[in-house]
Amino acid sequence: MSIRWSLVIPVKTLVAAKTRLAAATGPHRTRLAVAVACDTVAAALSCPRVARVIVVTADPAAAGPLAGLGAEVVHDPDRGLNTALRTGAAHAVRVAPGDAVGALQADLPALRPAELGLALKAAAEFDQAFVPDALDVGTTFYGVLPGTPFTPRFGGESRAKHLAAGAKELAVPGIDSVRRDVDTPNDLRAAVALGLGRHTAAVVRELWPDT
Ligand SMILES: Nc1nc2c(ncn2[C@@H]2O[C@H](COP(=O)(O)OP(=O)(O)OP(=O)(O)O)[C@@H](O)[C@H]2O)c(=O)[nH]1
Numbered sequence: 370m371s372i373r374w375s376l377v378i379p380v381k382t383l384v385a386a387k388t389r390l391a392a393a394t395g396p397h398r399t400r401l402a403v404a405v406a407c408d409t410v411a412a413a414l415s416c417p418r419v420a421r422v423i424v425v426t427a428d429p430a431a432a433g434p435l436a437g438l439g440a441e442v443v444h445d446p447d448r449g450l451n452t453a454l455r456t457g458a459a460h461a462v463r464v465a466p467g468d469a470v471g472a473l474q475a476d477l478p479a480l481r482p483a484e485l486g487l488a489l490k491a492a493a494e495f496d497q498a499f500v501p502d503a504l505d506v507g508t509t510f511y512g513v514l515p516g517t518p519f520t521p522r523f524g525g526e527s528r529a530k531h532l533a534a535g536a537k538e539l540a541v542p543g544i545d546s547v548r549r550d551v552d553t554p555n556d557l558r559a560a561v562a563l564g565l566g567r568h569t570a571a572v573v574r575e576l577w578p579d580t
């Protein structure tokens with residue numbers, strides 16, 4: 370039996386989320402952010418290596434739909450992204466001390482369960498590992514095996530921070546959807562090309578019928 374994962378997915382308070390998409394989406398920005406988080410969580414829950422998804426958020430408008438998909442929701446103390454992740458990880462270790470713990474960004478609207486499975490299989494070979502984002506600047510996944518301290522260093526140029534901290538960078542072929550986070554309109558176009566999940570696809574169809 371291969372190792373199973375608790376995945377912690379942080380979701381920022383929606384009024385402050387996805388500001389780099391504001392010009393493109395207008396008043397629909399928060400709806401798009403919820404849809405993207407829903408597709409990320411739904412895909413993660415469909416991956417057989419994932420035992421549970423723990424969403425960390427302070428926003429009831431995100432918590433409701435994500436709990437409806439089957440995520441456990443933990444309240445975000447609102448002291449930044451890495452604190453939110455450590456809060457979710459502490460919950461994960463309390464409920465399932467024998468499972469590995471990973472942090473996954475919430476903005477992966479093209480995420481495929483099988484590709485996440487490949488990344489988690491590779492991560493299970495190392496005490497501490499991460500997946501860089503599509504631009505090789507940030508990080509979309511960081512995870513540790515049971516017994517290894519969970520020390521995420523997300524924010525800004527986090528690929529370099531995770532490398533410097535000794536985490537193994539996973540160079541796995543065929544995991545484009547795990548690396549495709551969406552911050553800008555260009556990122557969104559790239560995610561459309563990979564194939565969006567159904568929640569994001571519905572919002573994109575409504576906002577940009579010609580897409
Ligand atoms: N729970 C929680 N999640 C956060 C926090 N800050 C960022 N996130 C999440 O971390 C991921 C990366 O966030 P950012 O790129 O910093 O912010 P964003 O809202 O996606 O986009 P911008 O507003 O354009 O920076 C997303 O999944 C966010 O929802 C936080 O303080 N708490």
Ligand SMILES: C=C(OP(=O)(O)O)C(=O)O
Pocket residue numbers: 474476502506507508509522523524525526527528550552
């Ligand atoms: C916070 C990060 O991502 P983003 O590109 O969404 O800002 C990160 O990569 O560490």
